[in-house]
Amino acid sequence: MSQQSEKRYSSMSEIPNEMKFAATHEWARLEEDGTVTVGISDHAQQALGDVVFVEMPELGLTISEGEEAGVVESVKAASDIYAPIRGEVIEVNPKLDDAPETVNEDPYGEGWFFKLQPQDLSDLDELLDAEAYAEVCDSEEH
Amino acid sequence: MTEKTPLYESHLAAGGRMVDFAGWIMPVNYGSQIEEHTAVRTDAGMFDVSHMTIIDIEGPDAEDFLRSTIANDVANLVVNQALYSALLNEQGGILDDLIVYRLANSFRCVVNASTRQKVLAWFAKHAYTNMTFTHKPQIMLAVQGPNAILRLSEVPGGPKLSELKPFYAVAFGDWLIGRTGYTGEDGVEVMLPVEQGIKLWQQLRDAGVAPAGLGARDTLRLEAGLNLYGQDMDETTSPLVSNIGWTVAWNPPERVFIGRSALEAQRGNVGEKLVGLVLEDKGILRHDQKVITNAGDGIITSGTYSPSLEYSIGLARVPANATGECQVDIRGKMKKARLVRPPFVRKGKDLVAKKPL
Numbered sequence: 001m002s003q004q005s006e007k008r009y010s011s012m013s014e015i016p017n018e019m020k021f022a023a024t025h026e027w028a029r030l031e032e033d034g035t036v037t038v039g040i041s042d043h044a045q046q047a048l049g050d051v052v053f054v055e056m057p058e059l060g061l062t063i064s065e066g067e068e069a070g071v072v073e074s075v076k077a078a079s080d081i082y083a084p085i086r087g088e089v090i091e092v093n094p095k096l097d098d099a100p101e102t103v104n105e106d107p108y109g110e111g112w113f114f115k116l117q118p119q120d121l122s123d124l125d126e127l128l129d130a131e132a133y134a135e136v137c138d139s140e141e142h
Numbered sequence: 143m144t145e146k147t148p149l150y151e152s153h154l155a156a157g158g159r160m161v162d163f164a165g166w167i168m169p170v171n172y173g174s175q176i177e178e179h180t181a182v183r184t185d186a187g188m189f190d191v192s193h194m195t196i197i198d199i200e201g202p203d204a205e206d207f208l209r210s211t212i213a214n215d216v217a218n219l220v221v222n223q224a225l226y227s228a229l230l231n232e233q234g235g236i237l238d239d240l241i242v243y244r245l246a247n248s249f250r251c252v253v254n255a256s257t258r259q260k261v262l263a264w265f266a267k268h269a270y271t272n273m274t275f276t277h278k279p280q281i282m283l284a285v286q287g288p289n290a291i292l293r294l295s296e297v298p299g300g301p302k303l304s305e306l307k308p309f310y311a312v313a314f315g316d317w318l319i320g321r322t323g324y325t326g327e328d329g330v331e332v333m334l335p336v337e338q339g340i341k342l343w344q345q346l347r348d349a350g351v352a353p354a355g356l357g358a359r360d361t362l363r364l365e366a367g368l369n370l371y372g373q374d375m376d377e378t379t380s381p382l383v384s385n386i387g388w389t390v391a392w393n394p395p396e397r398v399f400i401g402r403s404a405l406e407a408q409r410g411n412v413g414e415k416l417v418g419l420v421l422e423d424k425g426i427l428r429h430d431q432k433v434i435t436n437a438g439d440g441i442i443t444s445g446t447y448s449p450s451l452e453y454s455i456g457l458a459r460v461p462a463n464a465t466g467e468c469q470v471d472i473r474g475k476m477k478k479a480r481l482v483r484p485p486f487v488r489k490g491k492d493l494v495a496k497k498p499l
Contacts, residue, residue, distance in 0.1 A: 049357065050176045052447040053426050053454075055473075071473065073426045075175050075447050076357050097424075 013043040020127035022084040039112040043137045048074040051103040056092040085123035087116030147192035148336045152343050156353045164256035166193040169355040179361050179449040181352035186287035188351050193255040200248040201273030215391035219244040224309045228381045230401025235377040254371050281339025286329030297345045326366025326488040367484025374443040385416040418484035419456040423477040427456035432471040435464035450487045
C-alpha cells in the first residue's frame with residue numbers, strides 16, 4: 001500500500017481521499033469519536049499564500065452548513081471560512097494563534113481549524129468527495 | 143486585453159503565480175511572498191517593473207513643459223539626477239506620481255502602469271510645440287536589497303555602482319541605471335533593451351538574486367511608508383493630505399504649474415492627513431476599514447501584515463488633529479491601534495518604536 005494511491009492531485013495540490021470537501025475549499029474529516037475536524041484544502045492554502053492570522057469561531061457556537069465560521073488572512077487578503085456541515089464548535093486549534101503558517105505547512109494535519117459535534121452525520125454525504133473536489137479545483141484554474 | 147511583459151516566460155520558468163494587475167499579467171509571488179520580502183530586506187531581490195510606462199521627452203520646450211505640468215521642479219536637477227513628483231489636475235488632485243530623470247538631451251518620466259492612458263492623454267493635451275514624447279518598449283528591472291549593488295557588479299561585465307548616489311542615474315551602454323526603488327532598501331532600477339533584460343534577469347537569478355512578485359513589492363513599499371497610487375492617493379486627494387507635501391516645489395513662487403493655485407488655497411488649512419497605523423491587537427488591517435481617532439473618524443487606505451515587524455501596519459487618512467491611540471473596526475470588532483509617522487521599516491531597521499506621532 002503506497003501513500004500515493006490514497007491521494008489525488010489536482011494540478012500541483014494534494015487532495016486526500018479520506019476527507020470530504022466543500023466547494024468553498026474547506027475539508028471535513030469524520031473522526032473515530034464521531035466528531036468532525038474542519039480545515040482548508042491544500043489548493044486553498046496555495047491560493048491564499050502565506051497565512052498570517054486566523055480568526056476562529058467561538059467555542060460552543062452552533063453553526064449551519066455554509067455559515068461563516070471564521071476568517072483566514074494571508075499577507076495579501078482576508079477570506080471567510082464556512083462551516084461545511086451543521087454542528088457545535090467543540091474545539092479550535094490553539095496552535096494557529098501563534099503559528100498560523102501551520103495552515104500552509106500542513107493543511108490536512110496540524111493546520112486544522114476547528115472540530116464540530118455534528119448535528120447530523122448524513123450532512124457529510126452532501127459534500128464533495130476527493131474526485132469531485134479535484135474537478136472544482138481544476139475548473140478554477142482554467 | 144491583458145498584456146505581458148517581455149519577462150513573462152522568465153516568470154513562468156521561476157514558478158511565478160501570475161495575476162492580472164492593471165491590465166498586465168504579472169507574478170504576485172513565486173511561492174512565498176514572505177520569503178521574497180525577507181530576501182529584499184536582508185540580501186537581494188528583483189522585480190519586473192516593465193509594466194510601468196517610460197516616456198522620454200525631448201526638445202527645447204521639454205523643460206518648460208515639465209515645469210508647468212508637475213508639482214516638483216525639474217529646474218533643480220543636474221544631468222542624471224532624478225526626482226519624485228505628483229502630477230496634478232487643476233483642483234490639486236493627484237493624477238499620478240512619477241519619477242523624472244534629467245538626461246543629457248532629454249527627460250525620462252516613469253509613470254504607473256494603471257495610469258498610462260490617462261497620463262499620455264494629459265501630457266498630449268498640455269504639450270508644448272517644440273517637443274516630442276517617445277515610448278520605447280524596454281525591460282525595467284528593480285534590483286533591491288542591501289546586496290543588490292554587489293550582485294549586479296558580479297554579473298559578467300556588470301556595472302560597478304557603489305559610487306552612484308541615491309536618486310542619481312548613470313548610463314551603462316544601452317542601459318540607464320537609477321539608484322531608486324520602492325522598497326526602502328538600497329538598490330537600483332535598470333532600464334534596458336528587451337534581449338539584454340531577459341539575459342540580465344537570468345544572470346541575476348544565477349547570482350542568487352530572488353525573483354520577487356507584486357505581493358512582496360506591496361508589503362515592502364508599505365513598510366517603507368511609500369504610497370500606492372489609486373489606493374493611498376488619487377484624483378480626489380492632494381499631495382498635502384497624502385504625506386507627500388514635501389514633493390511640492392513652492393519656490394520659485396512665480397513658477398506656475400497645474401494645480402498650484404488649488405494647493406495654495408489648501409496650504410496650512412488641510413482637514414486631513416495620511417499617517418501610519420500599527421495594530422496593537424491581533425488581526426490584519428485592510429483597505430477601507432474605519433479608524434476611530436481622538437479627532438474623528440478616518441479610513442485605512444492600505445493595510446497588510448508586515449513581514450519585517452510581524453504585526454499589522456497600514457496607512458490611514460484621518461482628521462488633521464488626530465494623534466496617538468485609536469481603534470479600527472475589523473469586521474464589526476473594535477481593535478486597538480496607534481497612529482505613527484511612516485516609514486515603518488527602512489534599510490532593514492524597525493523605525494516604529496522610536497517615532498510616535
